[in-house]
Amino acid sequence: xxxxxxxxxxxxxxxxxxxxxxxxxxxxxxxxxxxxxxxxxxxxxxxxxxxxxxxxxxxxxxxxxxxxxxxxxxxxxxxxxxxxxxxxxxxxxxxxxxxxxxxxxxxxxxxxxxxxxxxxxxxxxxxxxxxxxxxxxxxxxxxxxxxxxxxxxxxxxxxxxxxxxxxxxxxxxxxxxxxxxxxxxxxxxxxxxxxxxxxxxxxxxxxxxxxxxxxxxxxxxxxxxxxxxxxxxxxxxx
Numbered sequence: 001x002x003x004x005x006x007x008x009x010x011x012x013x014x015x016x017x018x019x020x021x022x023x024x025x026x027x028x029x030x031x032x033x034x035x036x037x038x039x040x041x042x043x044x045x046x047x048x049x050x051x052x053x054x055x056x057x058x059x060x061x062x063x064x065x066x067x068x069x070x071x072x073x074x075x076x077x078x079x080x081x082x083x084x085x086x087x088x089x090x091x092x093x094x095x096x097x098x099x100x101x102x103x104x105x106x107x108x109x110x111x112x113x114x115x116x117x118x119x120x121x122x123x124x125x126x127x128x129x130x131x132x133x134x135x136x137x138x139x140x141x142x143x144x145x146x147x148x149x150x151x152x153x154x155x156x157x158x159x160x161x162x163x164x165x166x167x168x169x170x171x172x173x174x175x176x177x178x179x180x181x182x183x184x185x186x187x188x189x190x191x192x193x194x195x196x197x198x199x200x201x202x203x204x205x206x207x208x209x210x211x212x213x214x215x216x217x218x219x220x221x222x223x224x225x226x227x228x229x230x231x232x233x234x235x236x237x238x
Contacts, residue, residue, distance in 0.1 A: 025052075026207060027206065027207050027208040027211070028206050028207075028208055029051070029052055029206070030204035030205060030206050031049060031050070031051045031204060031205055031206065031207070032049070032050050032051070032202075032203075032204045033047065033048065033049045033050075033147075033201075033202075033203060033204070033205070034047070034048045034049075034200075034201070034202045035047040035048075035199075035200070035201045035202075036199070036200050037197075037198070037199040037200075038197070038198050038199070039195065039196060039197040039198075040196050041194065043061070044061055044062065045059070045060070045061050046058075046059070046060045046061075047059045047060075054069065054070055055068070055069055056068040056069075056071075064076075125222065125225060125226065126221075126222040127222075129220075129221065129222030130222045130223055130226075132222075133217055133220045133222055133223055134217065134223075136213075136217075137213045137214065137216065137217040140212075140213035140216075141210065141213050144205055144206075144209035144210060144213070145203075145205055145210075146203065147201040147202055147203030148202060148203045148204065149200075149201070149202040149203065150180070150183040150184070150199075150200070150201050150202075151183055151184075151199075151200045152183065152184045152185070152197065152198055152199035152200065153184070153185045153186075153187070153197065153198050154171065154184065154185070154186045154187070154195075154196075154197045155187050155188075155189055155192075155195065155196040155197065156168050156171065156186065156187065156188045156189065156195060157188070157189040157190070157191075157192035157193055157194055157195055157196070158193060158195075159193040161190045164188050164189070164190055165188065165190075167188075168186060168187075168188040171186045172186060
């Protein structure tokens with residue numbers, strides 16, 4: 001009997017270790033992306049996103065989206081267009097059903113509790129703290145999503161030379177505080193009247209770097225009462 005329990009415990013530990021390894025792989029192995037954008041009389045965009053070599057997503061404005069799993073195509077641009085058409089048809093049918101059922105649900109919609117009713121004491125919420133934590137979360141997300149390599153060129157050209165000069169000055173003034181003056185080159189052309197731009201971004205992001213700012217926001221002291229109120233529906237009218 002003791003030997004059987006020992007074997008079961010060992011198997012359970014192996015399963016837990018395997019689950020932890022898989023969780024770390026999903027959370028911490030980076031998702032690499034590369035994007036090329038260009039604007040010369042028309043806008044074009046090509047993006048390539050890869051994860052562990054097993055999953056690859058490509059998007060092109062001229063060819064549409066493509067999905068590859070373990071190197072095999074799972075969705076081509078034509079299939080994507082057909083799926084989009086099917087989704088549009090379903091959305092139209094849902095809209096028709098919602099319009100037909102609006103009269104039935106309009107009476108019950110007024111019974112749903114508002115945010116102030118769900119939170120026990122809405123006036124006690126630190127609204128400044130909520131705004132502060134939201135800005136902090138947004139800054140962390142932007143920091144995680146920013147590319148490691150960024151290169152681009154912007155050629156400003158307007159019909160009015162004074163507007164071109166003003167736009168050039170504003171762009172240069174914005175690039176220096178952001179630290180992008182070495183990556184992005186801004187020029188002014190007083191002989192043309194059309195803007196031209198090219199941009200190339202290469203970077204990586206992990207799922208954890210996206211999840212943990214949201215978790216920190218939800219667990220922060222100003223936001224926690226709102227999350228608890230929505231989960232447990234405190235203060236809901238009977």
